[in-house]
Amino acid sequence: MSYCPASSSSSSSTKAWIVHGILAGAAAVAVAIGARSYRGRSRKFRSRVIGIIPARYASSRFEGKPLVNILGKPMIQRTWERSKLATTLDHVVVATDDERIAKCCDEFGAAVIMTSESCRNGAERCSEALEKLGKEYDIVVNIQGDEPLVEPEIIDGIVMALQAAPDAVFSTAVTSLKPEDAFDPNRVKCVVDNRGYAIYFSRGLIPFNKSGKVNMQFPYMLHLGIQSYDAKFLKIYPQLEPTPLQLEEDLEQLKVLENGFKMKVIKVNHEAHGVDTPEDVGKIESFMRERNLS
Amino acid sequence: MTPKSVCTTSSDHAPFVMSTKSWILHGVATAAALAVGAHAYFFYRRSVTVFRSRVVGIIPARFASSRFEGKPLVEILGKPMIQRTWERAKLASTLDRVVVATDDEKIAECCRGFGAEVIMTAESCRNGAERCSEALQKLEKKYDIVVNIQGDEPLIEPEIIDGIVKALQTTPNAVFSTAVTSLKPEDAFDPNRVKCVVDNRGYAIYFSRGLIPFNKSGKVNSEFPYNLHLGIQSYDSKFLKIYPDLTPTPLQLEEDLEQLKVLENGYKMKVIKVDHDAHGVDTPEDVAKIENFMRERNLS
Numbered sequence: 001m002s003y004c005p006a007s008s009s010s011s012s013s014t015k016a017w018i019v020h021g022i023l024a025g026a027a028a029v030a031v032a033i034g035a036r037s038y039r040g041r042s043r044k045f046r047s048r049v050i051g052i053i054p055a056r057y058a059s060s061r062f063e064g065k066p067l068v069n070i071l072g073k074p075m076i077q078r079t080w081e082r083s084k085l086a087t088t089l090d091h092v093v094v095a096t097d098d099e100r101i102a103k104c105c106d107e108f109g110a111a112v113i114m115t116s117e118s119c120r121n122g123a124e125r126c127s128e129a130l131e132k133l134g135k136e137y138d139i140v141v142n143i144q145g146d147e148p149l150v151e152p153e154i155i156d157g158i159v160m161a162l163q164a165a166p167d168a169v170f171s172t173a174v175t176s177l178k179p180e181d182a183f184d185p186n187r188v189k190c191v192v193d194n195r196g197y198a199i200y201f202s203r204g205l206i207p208f209n210k211s212g213k214v215n216m217q218f219p220y221m222l223h224l225g226i227q228s229y230d231a232k233f234l235k236i237y238p239q240l241e242p243t244p245l246q247l248e249e250d251l252e253q254l255k256v257l258e259n260g261f262k263m264k265v266i267k268v269n270h271e272a273h274g275v276d277t278p279e280d281v282g283k284i285e286s287f288m289r290e291r292n293l294s
Numbered sequence: 295m296t297p298k299s300v301c302t303t304s305s306d307h308a309p310f311v312m313s314t315k316s317w318i319l320h321g322v323a324t325a326a327a328l329a330v331g332a333h334a335y336f337f338y339r340r341s342v343t344v345f346r347s348r349v350v351g352i353i354p355a356r357f358a359s360s361r362f363e364g365k366p367l368v369e370i371l372g373k374p375m376i377q378r379t380w381e382r383a384k385l386a387s388t389l390d391r392v393v394v395a396t397d398d399e400k401i402a403e404c405c406r407g408f409g410a411e412v413i414m415t416a417e418s419c420r421n422g423a424e425r426c427s428e429a430l431q432k433l434e435k436k437y438d439i440v441v442n443i444q445g446d447e448p449l450i451e452p453e454i455i456d457g458i459v460k461a462l463q464t465t466p467n468a469v470f471s472t473a474v475t476s477l478k479p480e481d482a483f484d485p486n487r488v489k490c491v492v493d494n495r496g497y498a499i500y501f502s503r504g505l506i507p508f509n510k511s512g513k514v515n516s517e518f519p520y521n522l523h524l525g526i527q528s529y530d531s532k533f534l535k536i537y538p539d540l541t542p543t544p545l546q547l548e549e550d551l552e553q554l555k556v557l558e559n560g561y562k563m564k565v566i567k568v569d570h571d572a573h574g575v576d577t578p579e580d581v582a583k584i585e586n587f588m589r590e591r592n593l594s
Contacts, residue, residue: 185510191500191545193558199545200491200500204508207548210485212504218548245491245499248507248518258493 046138046163046230051089051155053079054125055145057098058117061277066101066145068275071285071294075275076101077108078148086155089141095129121252123229124238130231139163141228146275148284149293150226154268158228161196161264168197169233170256171264175272177220188223188251190265198263201251224270227253233261346438346463346530351389351455353379354425355445357398358417361577366401366445368575371585371594375575376401377408378448386455389441395429421552423529424538430531439463441528446575448584449593450526454568458528461496461564468497469533470556471564474521475572481522482514488523488551490565498563501551524570527553533561 055066055076062068066076076094083092093111096102097119102112113132119125126142139162141155154173162171174190181187185203193199200206201223209215229237243258245251256263273284288294355366355376362368366376376394383392394405397417405412413432419425426442439462441455454473462471474490481487485503493499500506501523509515529537543558545551556563573584588594 183512185508185512193560194543195560197560199557200506202504202506202508203510204502204504204506204512206500206502206504206506207545207554208485208502208504209548210503210550212483212485215548243494245507248509248515250510254507257499260493260495260497 045166048135048137049088049090049139049141049159050130050133050137051083051086051092051141051143052113052126052129053083053092053094053143053145054115054119054122054129055094055096055098055101056117056119056125057096057101062275064100065275066096067104068278068281070148070275070281071288074104074108075148076105076145077110079143079145079150080105080108080110082148082150082152083143083155085152086141086159087152088156088159090137092143093129093133094145095125097125121238123227123234123252126229127234127238130234137231139228140231140234142226144225144274147225147273148275149273149288151268151270154224154226154266154270157266157268158226158264161266162228162230165197165262165264168262168264169230170227170253170261171266172198172227172253173224173266173268173270174221175224175268175270177222179214179216179220181222182214182220190221190223192221192265196265198253198257198265200257201249201253203249203251221265221267222272223253224268224272225274345466348435348437349388349390349439349441349459350430350433350435350437351383351386351392351441351443352413352426352429353383353392353394353443353445354415354419354422354429355394355396355398355401356417356419356425357396357401362575364400365575366396367404368578368581370448370575370581371588374404374408375448376405376445377410379443379445379450380405380408380410382448382450382452383443383455385452386441386459387452388456388459390437391435392443393429393433394445395425397425421538423527423534423552426529427534427538430534437531439528440531440534442526444525444574447525447573448575449573449588451568451570454524454526454566454570457566457568458526458564461566462528462530465562465564468562468564469530470527470553470561471566472498472527472553473524473566473568473570475524475568475570477520477522479514479516482520490521490523492521492565496565498553498557498565500557501549501553503549503551521565521567522572523553524568524572525574 057064059065067074093113094105095113095115097115097117105112113129115125115128122142126140130140158171158173182205188201189206190201191199191206240255243255245258246254357364359365367374393411393413395413395415396402397415402412413429415425415428422442426440430440458471458473482505488501489506490501491499491506540555543555545558546554
């Protein structure tokens with residue numbers, strides 16, 4: 001017996017036509033809805049974005065750093081206020097391991113997530129905070145708490161880079177390297193390909209050249225600490241085994257490249273004013289007074 | 295009451311006589327499906343097991359040189375260098391064919407003398423890859439992989455040639471493959487020795503004349519297995535057609551490293567690690583060095 005036995009009765013074949021017609025129509029409608037919702041979602045790819053400011057209390061060089069006052073306002077508050085100006089962020093939270101920092105943040109109205117003291121770096125702290133947040137996000141921006149003059153445009157820039165590059169799981173920013181920093185291993189250099197994907201990061205000068213000297217005409221790139229991650233990638237990133245180049249250079253971001261993931265890099269104009277030591281506080285306050293910033 | 299099935303039956307539905315047509319239809323449909331399936335199976339199987347199967351080795355050999363004119367013809371223990379390279383290349387099992395691509399009649403004549411195939415190419419070729427690309431076009435057969443065998447490494451191991459060919463055959467998404475060996479610590483800061491870093495699946499990340507990976511101390515780490523890039527390379531032939539004409543890229547120009555053009559254009563490159571003492575002949579002095587090396591090891 002075949003599946004749909006042919007029948008000489010015309011009323012049966014009419015019924016069969018009707019049934020087949022309805023099934024086909026339903027299938028077509030389902031496909032159309034599915035296609036539209038897929039397209040609709042891809043028009044708003046990676047649309048839910050959160051900024052997280054990891055802020056730990058302990059530090060070998062500068063304990064309690066997030067709370068240090070810069071022209072009368074705690075550094076963490078300055079970073080938070082700047083982040084709130086970024087248009088691509090749906091929310092901004094501070095992820096900390098210390099009650100004193102949490103209390104300070106409460107006072108100026110920042111959302112706080114408590115995370116463990118054992119987080120080894122900002123990415124790990126962001127990952128833990130992401131888990132604790134009730135909501136789902138597509139992109140997490142890791143905003144360094146010790147760059148109180150971060151430009152909101154840079155945050156928006158790296159978010160948009162990740163939204164426009166579905167094959168990348170990580171995005172970050174670079175600025176111009178000053179020639180005097182070429183041979184400073186504390187300044188991380190970066191090289192990219194012709195579509196803005198990171199090729200390599202190094203504490204050595206890259207690109208190098210035959211002479212071994214810095215080329216005053218070449219637009220070397222200095223890597224900035226801000227980074228954003230695809231949320232699914234962030235879940236696994238801290239647990240990935242450290243990789244050989246990462247360990248030798250002591251550069252966390254190399255783990256991304258060594259594992260074959262793609263990273264987008266945007267170029268910005270940014271004078272880095274990181275606060276690493278108590279001396280840096282004086283420097284940044286002078287800088288701000290000169291420019292009438294408060 | 296029995297529920298109606300999708301295909302409503304009627305109590306007087308016709309038996310097999312009427313369903314012969316549908317049997318035939320179903321039979322034809324099934325046969326068509328089987329044909330498509332078989333075709334797909336065999337096609338897929340062929341492309342998986344014998345992917346990029348046709349391989350040619352090309353030895354670019356030009357006469358002119360700033361440092362060493364006529365270099366391919368220099369004799370090493372009584373035999374022209376180009377002949378030594380060619381004989382070694384012929385031992386590589388993955389090569390279907392080996393040809394010398396030259397721009398000079400003296401080299402061509404010498405090669406024909408020892409039985410090598412020769413393709414004449416333009417003097418204007420700027421580098422080995424361009425010469426290989428021109429030679430490939432002049433070959434009457436089609437090839438999937440082209441191996442660019444440096445004419446000035448007369449002690450090239452056939453296994454290295456086979457290694458880079460197989461790397462490219464097993465990596466469909468790569469268009470280029472090459473080899474590295476251990477970098478000696480004393481070469482760490484020599485810009486003439488090109489260093490290479492790779493990812494955890496053997497894809498090239500970057501090449502540099504500077505030391506990579508670097509570290510906080512700025513000194514060479516005697517414990518770290520740095521990679522020295524060797525000149526041998528192989529290309530997917532479709533890629534080779536466009537490679538020489540790609541516009542030079544910023545990192546390529548600054549480092550003066552042709553292979554960076556591949557990475558900067560977003561192509562993937564496979565890297566194999568080998569044990570190889572490089573014995574390139576760049577200057578007349580290198581001839582004596584390599585002859586000593588060969589005498590010591592009883593090579594002829």
